[in-house]
Amino acid sequence: xxxxxxxAKPTMECExxxxxxxQRQLDEIALEMGLDPELHxxxxxxxxxxxxxxxxxxxxxxxxSYTGYRVxxxxxxxxxxxxxxxxxxxxxxxVSGLAMLMTWKCALMGLPYGxxxxxxxxxxxxxxxxxxxxxxxRYTSEIINLLGPDKDxxxxxxxxxxxxxxxxxxxxxxxxxxxxxxxxxxxxxxxxGSYGRQEATGRGVAFCVRRAVxxxxxxxxxxxxxxxxxxxxxxxxxxxxxxxxxxxxxxSDVHGGVYNPSGLDIPRLQAYLSEMxxxxxxxxxxxxxNAELLQLKCDVLVPAALANQIHEGNVGTLNCRIVVEGANGxxxxxxxxxxxxxxxxxxxxxxxxxxxxxxxxFEWVQGLMHLxxxxxxxxxxxxxxxxxxxxxxxxxxxxxxxxxxxxxLRIGIARLAEAKRLRGLYP
Ligand code: GLU
Numbered sequence: 406x407x408x409x410x411x412x413a414k415p416t417m418e419c420e421x422x423x424x425x426x427x428q429r430q431l432d433e434i435a436l437e438m439g440l441d442p443e444l445h446x447x448x449x450x451x452x453x454x455x456x457x458x459x460x461x462x463x464x465x466x467x468x469x470s471y472t473g474y475r476v477x478x479x480x481x482x483x484x485x486x487x488x489x490x491x492x493x494x495x496x497x498x499x500v501s502g503l504a505m506l507m508t509w510k511c512a513l514m515g516l517p518y519g520x521x522x523x524x525x526x527x528x529x530x531x532x533x534x535x536x537x538x539x540x541x542x543r544y545t546s547e548i549i550n551l552l553g554p555d556k557d558x559x560x561x562x563x564x565x566x567x568x569x570x571x572x573x574x575x576x577x578x579x580x581x582x583x584x585x586x587x588x589x590x591x592x593x594x595x596x597x598g599s600y601g602r603q604e605a606t607g608r609g610v611a612f613c614v615r616r617a618v619x620x621x622x623x624x625x626x627x628x629x630x631x632x633x634x635x636x637x638x639x640x641x642x643x644x645x646x647x648x649x650x651x652x653x654x655x656x657s658d659v660h661g662g663v664y665n666p667s668g669l670d671i672p673r674l675q676a677y678l679s680e681m682x683x684x685x686x687x688x689x690x691x692x693x694x695n696a697e698l699l700q701l702k703c704d705v706l707v708p709a710a711l712a713n714q715i716h717e718g719n720v721g722t723l724n725c726r727i728v729v730e731g732a733n734g735x736x737x738x739x740x741x742x743x744x745x746x747x748x749x750x751x752x753x754x755x756x757x758x759x760x761x762x763x764x765x766x767f768e769w770v771q772g773l774m775h776l777x778x779x780x781x782x783x784x785x786x787x788x789x790x791x792x793x794x795x796x797x798x799x800x801x802x803x804x805x806x807x808x809x810x811x812x813x814l815r816i817g818i819a820r821l822a823e824a825k826r827l828r829g830l831y832p
Contacts, residue, residue, distance in 0.1 A: 417450060419476075421498025423712070426738060427505045434814040437807070444822055448508075451501050452519075453477045457547035459525065461540045464533050471540060475523040475548045477557060478504035481824050484555050485521035486511055486762060488562025488591075489544075489569070491537075495524035503733055507762070510755040513817035514794055516766045521557055523548065529564040541569050545576040552577055554587035554773070560765050561591040566637070567603065571596055587772035590765035599768035601783035602761075607641020607709075608784065609760015609791050610731045613752045614646060614705050616795045617727045621750050623704060631655040631703040631725070633662075633695065634710030635684055638731045638758065640675065642707055647671035655693065655701045658683055659710075662698040663690035700724055708735035715740045723749070730754040745808045753810035755817065756798055763790050 428449055435445040459471045474497055477485040487507035500522045508520025525544055529537065551557045559573055570592040578584045586597030594600060601608070618628050630651050632643045635658040643653045652668035660683045663669065669690060677687050685692060699706065699714065702724040708714045709731030715723065720740035728744060729752040730736060736744070736751065744751050764787055771777050778786075794813075801812035 419451065419454065419497045419501040421496060424498035424502040427502035429738060430814065431505070434811050434818060437811065438815050438819065440818065440822060444825060448479065451476045451478045451504055452480060454497065454501065455548055455551060456497060457544065459540060459543045459547060461536060461543060463536055471525050471527050473523070473525040473544045473547065474500040475551050476500045476504040476521060477551065478520040479508040479821065480519035481821060481828065482512060482519055483517035484519065485557040486518035486765065487521035488560045489523040489565050490562035491525050491527050491529040491564040493526060493528050495526040500524050506733055506755060508821065509814055509817040510759050510762060512821045513755055513813050514759045514763055514790055516762065518766070523559060538572055541572040542576045545573045546580065549577060549580055552588055554585060558769060559589050560762070567591060567593045567598065587769050590768040597772050599764060599771055599783055600778070600780035601787070602764045602768050603637065604641045605764035605787060606638045606758050606761035608645060608787060609763065610638060610642040610707060610709065610729055610757050611645035611649070612760070612788060612791050613757045613795060614707065614729050615649065617729060617750055617752050618705065620799050621726060623726065625704065627652045628704040629654045630705045630707060631698060631701050632707045632709055633657050633698055633714060634708070634732065635678065639707065639709035642709060642731055644671050644675065654703055655698050656684055657695050657698045661685045662693045662695060663687045664693045664701060665690040705729060707731050713737055720744060725749065728752070730757045733758065741808065741810060751809060753813050756794055756813045759794065760787055760791060763787055
């Protein structure tokens with residue numbers, strides 16, 4: 406740590422609570438693994454950050470200006486990679502912290518990418534389709550110098566989807582004068598997307614649930630699961646686990662949740678959701694709040710909604726054996742330690758939700774090769790990569806007694822450190 410402490414500590418605009426949490430995680434594992442202090446210092450801040458103002462003509466004719474970000478934390482292993490989120494909480498600190506997580510995630514999964522994240526501070530649910538399109542296109546044009554299939558490749562994140570990626574791809578392509586599908590991933594299959602990408606994050610989470618259940622040796626034919634969040638990640642996880650014979654006893658969306666100790670009929674719940682727009686009110690289930698949902702008795706809890714849902718204030722009330730983090734950063738560092746001490750097995754975000762970026766990588770590779778794979782091929786390869794990463798993380802935790810989160814970080818950061826050492830420092 407000597408070298409880190411010897412320099413005047415830079416105070417950066419990104420140093421919000423959220424960012425400091427990501428940095429603390431790095432500091433903890435850097436100390437634990439004896440990371441070279443100069444390298445540690447380089448990794449504590451993003452390589453490159455861009456803040457843009459995005460003027461948008463609203464449907465009523467007025468012009469509203471939004472703030473957007475794109476942060477590249479590291480690009481040692483390849484182009485920067487990471488999602489774009491639309492949410493009122495988006496700020497430089499959050500995006501920078503999430504970009505750092507993407508660096509560790511890609512390195513852990515063995516993908517040839519650095520880490521990035523982008524976002525726009527807005528309330529996407531209040532915007533019309535036309536407003537969202539103009540917002541997305543102008544944002545793309547403001548950050549276009551950072552983007553490119555060998556520079557920085559956006560993907561969906563919170564409140565962005567296939568359509569958002571299609572607009573980014575189109576705007577980029579028109580500006581460079583030819584079609585460049587590989588500038589984004591998570592785009593629709595009809596314009597060069599990959600089969601299996603939309604379900605990939607949930608599929609990876611469900612895979613980690615099965616691996617974690619096997620790892621803790623749960624002797625039960627039908628483990629019970631509670632899923633917080635019923636968006637692209639939570640809903641797919643719940644359905645795949647339901648199909649695999651697990652009993653999904655509770656799920657929630659932003660408005661609240663439903664609980665049935667004998668198991669929810671997930672396909673029927675999905676049909677109900679498409680009709681009613683929320684899971685609340687689903688028949689044959691008790692209604693619960695999001696806070697109550699986290700306390701439900703279950704074998705596996707899957708937080709797949711917002712960050713910081715499990716914290717010092719509620720960690721003592723959890724009633725599960727395993728936590729599998731579908732969201733990014735759903736557990737605070739204090740809560741993570743307490744869960745570990747209480748013997749709860751936590752599969753960390755950079756492993757549990759890495760199915761998304763892994764199939765993004767497949768999509769990028771298929772686009773560059775102009776050769777497309779079947780859905781089975783995609784899913785088989787996803788299982789191979791997820792399985793290998795789970796084995797490595799669980800094996801290191803068993804051997805070293807490190808929390809799985811620390812093992813995952815250690816594996817990813819060690820790979821990156823080796824690459825940085827070999828590449829050396831320019832000039
Ligand atoms: N936004 C997703 C994540 O946090 C996917 C990123 C990607 O596919 O590039 O991992």
